[in-house]
Amino acid sequence: MKSLFPTLWGNDPRDPFKSLREEIDQVFDSFGKGLPASLKAFAGPKFPAVDVAETAEALEVxxxxxxxxxxxxxxxxxxxxLTIRGEKKSEHEETDKNVHLVERSYGSFSRTVPLPFAADPKAVExxxxxxxxxxxxxxPAEAKKPVEKIAIKTA
Structure with missing residues (x-):
């Protein structure tokens, strides 16, 4: 693939950004590989991470x-x-240390989980x-109805 970041130096081996451009190109090339086109928009981590499970009586998130x-x-x-919103606050200390790497994230977040039935907000725990x-x-009672199995007839 042609580089997304062309250089002023062309193919000069002294180009200080060559390896950085190659790494960025690899990231863009590999992003979303193996996913159907309809799911590529949803690729990437979500925060907060959620598990959603359904029982006969409730939805557990x-x-x-x-x-x-x-x-x-x-x-x-x-x-x-169901929407979960919040904020992860940063703890700032004034010290004389040199920070070399920051991987933890801070700030506001929001995650919405669609419900397959009309929920009663007063019953949620x-x-x-x-x-x-x-x-x-x-x-709700109407969502708890048992699923009826339909017999398939031979033609």
Whole structure:
């Protein structure tokens, strides 16, 4: 692939940005490989990471929120979606140290989980422990109906 970042030096071996350009090109080349085109827009990590499981009685959502205080999390439920919002705050200390690498992220986040049924916000329960938020969304009576198996006839 032709470089996304052409250089003023052309193919000069003294080009100080050559290896950086090659690495960036590799990242763009490999992004989304193996994904159907319809899913490429959703590629990449989401925060917070969530697990969604369904039982006969409820939808169980578990969200990982490491480093986030319970008081900094906001949970809202509408009839068709559950939204987790919050902020991971940075702890700034004034010291004379030289920081070489920062990989932890801070700031506001929001994650919405669509609900397959109309939920009653007053019946939703949430617990927060050790950076893990667990949300229990009970199904309404009409969503608890058993699935009927349909017999397939031979033609």
């Amino acid at each position: 578990t969200a990982e929120l490491p480093g986030v205080d319970e008081k900094d999390v906001d949970l809202t439920v509408t009839s068709d979606a 949430a617990t927060f422990r050790n950076g893990v938020l667990k949300i229990h969304v009970p199904k």
